[in-house]
Amino acid sequence: MDLSLTDQQEESKTSALDFARRKLNDSVIERDRAGDFSRSGWQDCADFGLQGILVPEKYGGLGLDALYYAAIMEGIGRGCKDNGLIFSINAHVLTCIIPILLHGTEELKKRYIPGLASGELIAANAMTEPDSGSDVYALRTTAVKEDDHYLLNGSKTFVTNAPVADVFIVYAATKKGAGFFGLSCFIVEKGSPGLLVGQKIEKMGLRTSPMAELGFNNCRVPAANLLGEEGAGGILFSSSMEWERGLILAHCLGVMDRLLDDCLEYANTRKPGSQAIGSHQSIAHKLAEMKMRLETSRLMIYKAAWLKTKRKSAALETSLAKLSVSESYIDNCRNALQIYGGYGYMVEYELERELRDALASSLYSGTSEIQKNIISSILL
Ligand SMILES: Cc1cc2nc3c(=O)[nH]c(=O)nc-3n(C[C@H](O)[C@H](O)[C@H](O)COP(=O)(O)OP(=O)(O)OC[C@H]3O[C@@H](n4cnc5c(N)ncnc54)[C@H](O)[C@@H]3O)c2cc1C
Known part of the structure; x- marks a missing residue:
């Protein structure tokens, strides 16, 4: 069994790392404090091809598969400290572009996908x-149908x-009380009559990724903007969640890799007194745990990505990956902070932000x- 990336995938990962280091790390501490989303960073990522990795070339994307997505995102995570920006891009790609590509009519794809891939939208x-x-x-x-439109x-x-x-991408009940089978999915444009976008919600972490509430007050949406069939919203949502759960944490592999390298260097050089902290078994074991979690996370993400590349159903594997990698990512950030001691708690060292994110x-x-x-x- 060969689990290695191809030469092209390795090259893409390396160029993503190089791009992220050069372009995405300006003033992250300040932007995190202010809660500022970087529109220029968004455009730089789109120009690099990030938003279009999974988009076919005929709509302006790179036409690559889920394994490339995982590899490129791992490179991005290794080089980029703005986790909020990457989180925003993941949400845009995995829960918006993917459902349009998989379930949209040709007309909807032509109308929205090129702008979503180019960074314009x-x-x-x-x-x-x-x-709920x-x-x-x-x-x-x-969502109630009236003539050629729906009212949300x-x-x-x-x-x-x-x-x-x-x-x-909005999910609403077209058949009240029918749960999963009563849902439908709509593409709603900014400025639609009756759509209200609330104030930005302040968050603990991922502060450079903006968030708000939405209100729909007889919001008028053209019937042509129904994504998939009426009543197919549940299936559409679970398929988009499979993509999201499998791939949203791919960039965290890069983050975990970077943190481990930083911690190894710190453990070798930090000497409170005469002894490097790495010589203490309690610190050395933390590093071993971080390496173990990184490697198991890699296996889980790339397995999920491989299954999505083969267009196989992967409900079990993507949920396993989401569960295990998120918990490993949090544990590794906690270990890193502990290894750095009091310095880890200080904003300047950028570990407290990693943990919050x-x-x-x-x-x-x-x-x-x-x-x-x-x-x-699934098991029972
Ligand atoms: C940073 C961030 C970004 C997000 N982005 C989006 C987005 O773009 N779009 C979007 O639609 N949503 C988004 N969400 C919302 C997210 O999907 C929900 O927060 C999540 O599904 C949990 O819902 P809840 O917060 O209402 O918690 P609740 O459902 O109220 O759960 C509270 C607690 O109870 C537990 N619990 C609830 N039900 C069960 C159960 N049946 N069995 C066991 N335990 C249970 C939960 O695990 C949790 O610990 C985002 C959330 C965060 C934090």
Whole structure:
């Protein structure tokens, strides 16, 4: 069994690392403090090809597969310290571009995909509601068809990219009380009559990724903007979650790799007194744990990516990857902070931000508890 990347995949990963180091690390501490999204960073990423990795060439993308996505994102994570920007791009690609590509009509693809790949347009995925977080299919937003359009009513919360988005992927009930089978999915444009975008929501981490609530007050959406069939929203959402859970943490492999290297150097050089801290078994063991979690995370992400490349169903593998890698990522950030001692707690060392950013990973795309529910329901 050969698990190595091809030469081209390795090259793409290396050029992503080089690009990220050169272009994406300006004033991250200040932008994190202010909660500033970098539109120029977004455009630089699009010019590099990030938003278009999975987009066919005929719509202006690179036409590459999920394994390339994982490899390139690993390189980006190794080089880029702006986790919020990369989180925003992942949400845009995995929960917005992918469903349009997989379920949109040719007309919808031509209208939206080129702009989404080129960086001109930003997309946001709106599923979560104040009263239906983990129980996603209990949502209350409704969509009622009238002639050639739908009227949407309800609200959404925790919508990543909402303050800056041009296009929203919105899930609503077209058949009330029918849960999974009563949902439909719509592409809603910024400025649609009856669409309200709330104030930016302040977050603990991922602060450079903007987030807001959405309100729909008889929001008028053309019937042609229904994504997939009416009633297919549940299937569409679970397929988009499979892509997201499999790939959203690929860049964290790069982050974990970078943190491990930094910690190794620190453990060898930091001598409070006469002894390097790496000579203490308690510190050395933390490094061993970090390496173990990095390597197991790599296997899980690349297995999920390989399955998506082969267009195979991967509900179990993507939930396993999401659960395991998010917890490993958080644990590795905690280890790094502990290894750096008091310095790790200080903003200047940029580890406290890594930990704040990492903590969200066990919440978004379904919490760790929900991943365990999915995994056990498949097993039982
Ligand atoms: C940084 C960030 C970005 C996000 N971006 C988006 C986005 O772009 N679009 C979007 O639609 N949503 C987004 N979300 C929302 C995210 O998907 C939800 O926060 C998540 O699904 C959990 O919902 P909740 O917060 O309402 O928690 P709740 O559902 O209220 O859960 C609270 C606690 O109870 C546990 N729990 C709930 N139900 C069960 C159960 N059945 N079994 C076991 N435990 C359970 C949960 O695991 C959690 O620990 C984002 C969230 C975060 C943190």
